[in-house]
Amino acid sequence: MDFHVKPGEYDAINYIPHTESHGTKELWRTFWLLLGITILDFVIYFVMPATGLRNFIFIFFGLVKAYYIVGAFMHLKHEKINLALIILVPTIFIVGLIMGLLYEGNALTWVK
Amino acid sequence: MANHTPAAFENQPMWAGGRSPFNVSYGKLMMWIFLLSDAFTFSSLLVQYGAQRFSNVESAVTTVWPDPASIFNHFPFMHGLHLPLLFVSVMTFILILSSVTMVLAVEAGHRNSKKEVQTYMIYTIIGGVAFLSCQAWEWYTFIHEGARLYGNTFGITEQGYEHLHSVSFGDHFEWALGDRTDGPVPFAALFFIVTGFxxxxxxxxxxxxxxxxxxTVRGVFERRGHYEMIEKAGLYWHFVDLVWVFVFTFFYLI
Known part of the structure; x- marks a missing residue:
């Protein structure tokens, strides 16, 4: 049996991935974006008073950073939608769990 | 995008076998699945942190959760100065930078450029070691100031907060008597567990x-014909960066 596969051809045993470069432009743009948001985080921390709105902004910025890291750096934007969905859909439930337990944690203060 | 499906499987249904429905190799798919399960691990830690923190907000009985940036206000070689959030921002910058060099290594791998992959991998390793050194320094300072896994001496009193707010960024600051009392126990424990993890x-x-x-140096990937292993290592490395984004947000900013 010949297991030798020509480059670029799919084979379950000798898989040769496609080696396609998207260039470094998008990567550097993502880097400057992440750096900019981190600096903005730093500035907002000192400029704004500690309110719920500030926390909301920090969490929103965290999610934006996550989007760019997963999308551009981890390349998920360019993967098949099948793969993106099995990774992303379960994380939605995590967000629900966090919100629920924050509420429950707050409720503990009424008992204490 | 290039299609790797051989002609024999071209008109088959996607899930009929003989091809990857996700169009990625087995190893890469499993790395993604592993990262998803690792995301659950970190989420459970963050959920625990959130619940503990919110149960210590305002209460007559327990001490209020301390403001983290006021505690991590040190910077190496600037002893005694009040520089909240600065050091941890530098750590974030180091990790983002090493993420970029990692992704540049992956990109070089796509062009089968062994030399560039080597260069960028070295930069990434240096970034990782630098981050770990920063974290070791931060732990050392925190423990030196009295933080323990089983207790918390960082319950900041009203006097302590008045003292903190009286100094501005970059001024000299030293905890005075009566500034601190016993605080919520999980504060230091959760910090050690989550940042330690x-x-x-x-x-x-x-x-x-x-x-x-x-x-790479030994030419394993050159002989193999592709640098997909760099991509898998890169996925893991970016995930570590991703987790740090949330640790930074929830432990230091909020």
């Missing part, structure tokens, strides 16, 4: 990067 991930990431670097 993340630090351990960074450490194993550095080990993986070193192994992959040695394999």
């Amino acid at each position: 993340h630090g351990f991930h960074v450490f194993s990431g550095v080990v993986i990067n070193v192994v992959v670097y040695i394999m």
Whole structure:
């Protein structure tokens, strides 16, 4: 049996991935974006008073950073939608769990 | 995008077998699945942190959760100065930078450029080691100031907060008597557990990067014909960066 596969051809045993470069432009743009948001985080921390709105902004910025890291750096934007969905859909439930337990944690203060 | 499906499977249904429905190799798919399960691990830690923190907000009985940035206000070689959030922002910058060099190594791998992969892997490893050193320094300072896994001496009193707010960024600051009392116990414990767990991930990431670097130097991937292993190591490394984004947000900013 010949297991030798020509480059670029799919084979379950000798898989040769496609080696396609998207260039470094998008990567550097993502880097400057992440750096900019981190600096903005730093500035907002000192400029704004500690309110719920500030926390909301920090969490929103965290999610934006996550989007760019997963999308551009981890390349998920360019993967098949099948793969993106099995990774992303379960994380939605995590967000629900966090919100629920924050509420429950707050409720503990009424008992204490 | 290039299609790798051989002609025999071209008109088959996607899930009929003989091809990857996700159009990625087995190893890469499994790395994604592993990262998803690792995301659950970190989420459970963050959920625990959130619940503990919110149960210590305003209460007559328990001490209020301390403001983290006021506690981590040190910077190496600037002893005694009040510089909240600065050091941890530098750590974030180091991790973002090493993420970029990692992704540049992946990109060089796509062009089968062994030399560039080596260069960028070295930068990434240096970034990882720098981050770990920063974290070691931060832990050392925190423990030196009295933080323990089983207790918390960082319950900041009203007097303490008045003292903190009276100094501005970059001024000299030293805790005075009566500034601190016993605080909520989980504060230091959760800090050590979550940043420790993340630090351990960074450490194993550095080990993986070193192994992959040695394999590159020895020409393993050159003989194999592709640099997909760099991509898998890169996925792990970016995940570590991703976790840090949330640790930074929830532990230091909020």
